[in-house]
Amino acid sequence: MSPIADLSRDDLEALRLKVRGDYEAFRARGLKLDMTRGKPAPEQLDLSNGLLAFPGNRDYFTEAGEDARNYGGLQGLPEARALFSSMLGAPADRIVVADNSSLAIMHDCIVWALLKGVPGSAAPWSQTSSPAFLCPVPGYDRHFAICEEFGIRMIPAPMTGQGPDMDAVEALAADPAVKGMWCVPKYSNPSGEVYSDAVAQRLAAMKTGAPDFRLFWDNAYAVHRLTERRREIADILALCDEAGHPDRAFVFASTSKVTIAGGGLAFFASSPANVRWYLARASKRTIGPDKLNQIRHVRFLKDEAGLLRHMDAHRVLLAPKFDAVVNALEARLAGAGVAQWTHPEGGYFISVDVADGTAKQVVALAQAAGVALTPAGATWPHGRDPHDRNLRLAPTFPPLRDVRDAAEGIAICILLAAIEKLRAA
Amino acid sequence: MSPIADLSRDDLEALRLKVRGDYEAFRARGLKLDMTRGKPAPEQLDLSNGLLAFPGNRDYFTEAGEDARNYGGLQGLPEARALFSSMLGAPADRIVVADNSSLAIMHDCIVWALLKGVPGSAAPWSQTSSPAFLCPVPGYDRHFAICEEFGIRMIPAPMTGQGPDMDAVEALAADPAVKGMWCVPKYSNPSGEVYSDAVAQRLAAMKTGAPDFRLFWDNAYAVHRLTERRREIADILALCDEAGHPDRAFVFASTSKVTIAGGGLAFFASSPANVRWYLARASKRTIGPDKLNQIRHVRFLKDEAGLLRHMDAHRVLLAPKFDAVVNALEARLAGAGVAQWTHPEGGYFISVDVADGTAKQVVALAQAAGVALTPAGATWPHGRDPHDRNLRLAPTFPPLRDVRDAAEGIAICILLAAIEKLRAA
Numbered sequence: 139m140s141p142i143a144d145l146s147r148d149d150l151e152a153l154r155l156k157v158r159g160d161y162e163a164f165r166a167r168g169l170k171l172d173m174t175r176g177k178p179a180p181e182q183l184d185l186s187n188g189l190l191a192f193p194g195n196r197d198y199f200t201e202a203g204e205d206a207r208n209y210g211g212l213q214g215l216p217e218a219r220a221l222f223s224s225m226l227g228a229p230a231d232r233i234v235v236a237d238n239s240s241l242a243i244m245h246d247c248i249v250w251a252l253l254k255g256v257p258g259s260a261a262p263w264s265q266t267s268s269p270a271f272l273c274p275v276p277g278y279d280r281h282f283a284i285c286e287e288f289g290i291r292m293i294p295a296p297m298t299g300q301g302p303d304m305d306a307v308e309a310l311a312a313d314p315a316v317k318g319m320w321c322v323p324k325y326s327n328p329s330g331e332v333y334s335d336a337v338a339q340r341l342a343a344m345k346t347g348a349p350d351f352r353l354f355w356d357n358a359y360a361v362h363r364l365t366e367r368r369r370e371i372a373d374i375l376a377l378c379d380e381a382g383h384p385d386r387a388f389v390f391a392s393t394s395k396v397t398i399a400g401g402g403l404a405f406f407a408s409s410p411a412n413v414r415w416y417l418a419r420a421s422k423r424t425i426g427p428d429k430l431n432q433i434r435h436v437r438f439l440k441d442e443a444g445l446l447r448h449m450d451a452h453r454v455l456l457a458p459k460f461d462a463v464v465n466a467l468e469a470r471l472a473g474a475g476v477a478q479w480t481h482p483e484g485g486y487f488i489s490v491d492v493a494d495g496t497a498k499q500v501v502a503l504a505q506a507a508g509v510a511l512t513p514a515g516a517t518w519p520h521g522r523d524p525h526d527r528n529l530r531l532a533p534t535f536p537p538l539r540d541v542r543d544a545a546e547g548i549a550i551c552i553l554l555a556a557i558e559k560l561r562a563a
Numbered sequence: 564m565s566p567i568a569d570l571s572r573d574d575l576e577a578l579r580l581k582v583r584g585d586y587e588a589f590r591a592r593g594l595k596l597d598m599t600r601g602k603p604a605p606e607q608l609d610l611s612n613g614l615l616a617f618p619g620n621r622d623y624f625t626e627a628g629e630d631a632r633n634y635g636g637l638q639g640l641p642e643a644r645a646l647f648s649s650m651l652g653a654p655a656d657r658i659v660v661a662d663n664s665s666l667a668i669m670h671d672c673i674v675w676a677l678l679k680g681v682p683g684s685a686a687p688w689s690q691t692s693s694p695a696f697l698c699p700v701p702g703y704d705r706h707f708a709i710c711e712e713f714g715i716r717m718i719p720a721p722m723t724g725q726g727p728d729m730d731a732v733e734a735l736a737a738d739p740a741v742k743g744m745w746c747v748p749k750y751s752n753p754s755g756e757v758y759s760d761a762v763a764q765r766l767a768a769m770k771t772g773a774p775d776f777r778l779f780w781d782n783a784y785a786v787h788r789l790t791e792r793r794r795e796i797a798d799i800l801a802l803c804d805e806a807g808h809p810d811r812a813f814v815f816a817s818t819s820k821v822t823i824a825g826g827g828l829a830f831f832a833s834s835p836a837n838v839r840w841y842l843a844r845a846s847k848r849t850i851g852p853d854k855l856n857q858i859r860h861v862r863f864l865k866d867e868a869g870l871l872r873h874m875d876a877h878r879v880l881l882a883p884k885f886d887a888v889v890n891a892l893e894a895r896l897a898g899a900g901v902a903q904w905t906h907p908e909g910g911y912f913i914s915v916d917v918a919d920g921t922a923k924q925v926v927a928l929a930q931a932a933g934v935a936l937t938p939a940g941a942t943w944p945h946g947r948d949p950h951d952r953n954l955r956l957a958p959t960f961p962p963l964r965d966v967r968d969a970a971e972g973i974a975i976c977i978l979l980a981a982i983e984k985l986r987a988a
């Protein structure tokens with residue numbers, strides 16, 4: 139296909155009629171498909187069914203011989219911390235294991251920072267005039283929702299394909315009101331990009347206006363690869379340490395997309411001072427996490443090798459779905475000059491930049507044809523994409539056949555919206 | 564025994580020597596006993612071992628046919644809300660089921676109130692000049708710790724044996740800076756008292772200076788009786804509704820002392836507006852609770868009758884421990900005029916008022932004799948008991964034989980401290 143911008147008015151109209159026909163035919167199929175959220179599919183959850191009968195009636199003692207049923211153990215079981223130490227890039231004593239949601243840990247870090255401050259704060263963040271976070275875009279809507287909830291200003295920073303644009307980030311971080319930055323360093327949500335070592339190095343070393351600046355390092359997809367190649371990212375805690383900013387990074391992760399989405403474990407890892415700070419705050423909130431669920435995970439995954447084998451089984455289920463989306467986009471859109479899409483090596487999303495000003499229309503067309511997409515703009519702070527062009531596709535949950543159908547429909551919608559925009563111009 | 568205050572100087576000295584001898588003999592036994600925290604004993608946790616193998620590999624569907632393994636279900640499963648509806652005194656649609664800690668729900672309500680306000684707030688509580696909570700004393704140290712953490716002033720209010728002194732509470736609540744009040748309405752921590760219907764009625768109806776005043780109604784021991792008699796408390800949500808203050812009460816509870824202390828369920832129940840508020844805030848924090856643990860509880864306890872039968876089994880284990888403490892105090896201290904203690908009909912504690920100015924000394928004497936007690940003052944805000952007289956005894960965790968030994972030692976320490984105080988006067 140040649141770029142639609144190069145077509146004559148007549149050829150464009152002919153193409154429009156053809157694509158409109160394709161769209162109507164697709165709509166006539168009366169499908170009902172959902173590509174909105176990064177949820178694991180039932181077959182993925184089945185991989186962890188062995189966990190559901192653990193610990194069993196008599197197996198509730200920790201390696202230290204403590205009764206995991208009772209109160210306590212705020213930092214999490216040492217054996218659970220050790221199991222995920224490599225995934226988190228932190229020694230076990232710098233890890234906290236909490237309940238099922240890493241988002242909850244991030245939320246709590248923000249509210250405690252607002253009300254109490256973090257190590258190095260001269261005052262609680264809420265006493266800063268107009269505190270702000272840097273938000274690489276496109277990014278994760280639930281990160282942005284926490285900032286919005288608590289009135290934290292969000293400053294978008296562009297992504298480069300290797301992580302955020304560090305010239306822009308360094309300039310923005312010089313403002314003392316900038317207290318933190320959201321980062322999904324590996325298989326980023328939604329672009330799939332992996333932060334380069336140089337980016338991580340600059341994030342660790344950069345001068346910040348706020349002495350209590352924090353990287354919210356959400357390593358959500360640490361072990362979630364989609365190809366044979368295993369990507370590694372830099373050890374952010376070590377880099378921060380070496381750069382003289384030992385307390386700069388808060389590292390987050392969870393097993394929501396490893397074991398059980400609604401019943402996994404979530405993790406916080408950081409410097410000794412930050413871990414002490416976190417535990418001191420958390421001790422006011424709870425007597426301890428659900429240690430039985432930690433025992434379930436230890437019994438089931440056993441060790442780092444078991445964890446990686448388990449992730450390989452996820453990959454076998456997921457890779458064909460991502461291929462189906464990329465293939466459908468390729469088949470319908472290659473060369474048309476109407477969209478660019480990512481080929482992620484891991485993570486849960488495909489990010490598509492459609493023709494400027496058409497993302498909302500693509501979502502509306504897809505909706506009318508039975509394909510639910512994440513609202514256009516969701517990947518930007520406050521849901522406002524200034525170019526109205528980014529779409530996040532989430533192919534993990536539906537069956538492969540549905541993903542294939544949905545992707546075909548989405549490709550048609552992208553092309554139709556671009557043609558109609560061009561025609562109206 | 565006659566009151567030690569009536570003894571002649573010689574008789575007092577003779578008694579002192581005898582009791583000092585008893586103390587030294589007790590200390591010589593080299594015991595190591597812990598009466599500090601309200602933890603269930605292993606035999607109590609054993610009652611719920613059947614829960615530990617649930618749901619099993621294939622039983623993860625909710626009554627509505629949803630897959631409990633995946634994300635979502637922020638309010639909790641309808642069947643879990645129905646199971647605990649009677650315990651909470653609220654219909655299922657006014658209940659939220661969260662993870663293992665009701666303290667965490669209270670903490671979150673406080674931080675959200677501080678940062679966002681509650682329904683009816685003109686501004687976030689943190690923008691109020693010097694916000695305060697009423698704290699019936701003696702009370703629960705972890706409640707007080709949350710206030711202390713966030714700089715909320717604590718105003719003690721006396722207890723009467725039927726709940727807080729309502730004349731005092733009504734006068735204090737007229738201050739617009741008073742935003743809330745801690746209440747443990749049934750088998751109160753630590754006094755064991757049960758709020759009378761009249762007290763509940765006045766709490767619901769009283770005029771408060773703050774339009775967004777909240778009762779933090781921590782019904783921690785709703786089904787935790789120690790005797791044949793089942794005490795009922797008033798329906799606080801209905802009373803608030805009738806009094807024209809439908810949003811006044813936040814109700815909290817958990818199964819920490821019903822099933823698994825570290826792996827139970829926690830609950831929030833309130834008015835429709837408060838539940839909407841809670842869920843709107845919680846939706847920024849998490850995608851949903853661990854629904855598999857809710858399924859475990861539903862499969863195991865089955866229904867309200869199952870819950871109450873289960874609590875009867877706890878009672879059989881706990882009542883002898885409470886009896887042992889009361890009997891030991893009675894045996895050593897009756898008539899001596901050195902202490903008053905509660906005879907709780909439920910809950911987890913015995914509260915002892917020793918001779919004024921001796922509580923710290925009793926704890927120190929007990930410590931030196933191998934009996935760990937909760938620090939004196941713990942039942943008061945900031946750990947400061949102005950009379951230095953209240954002790955909280957927690958007899959649930961140690962084996963019965965240890966409870967008996969510890970109680971004997973404590974009684975000796977109480978008597979010795981009182982005699983030595985009187986002698987020095």
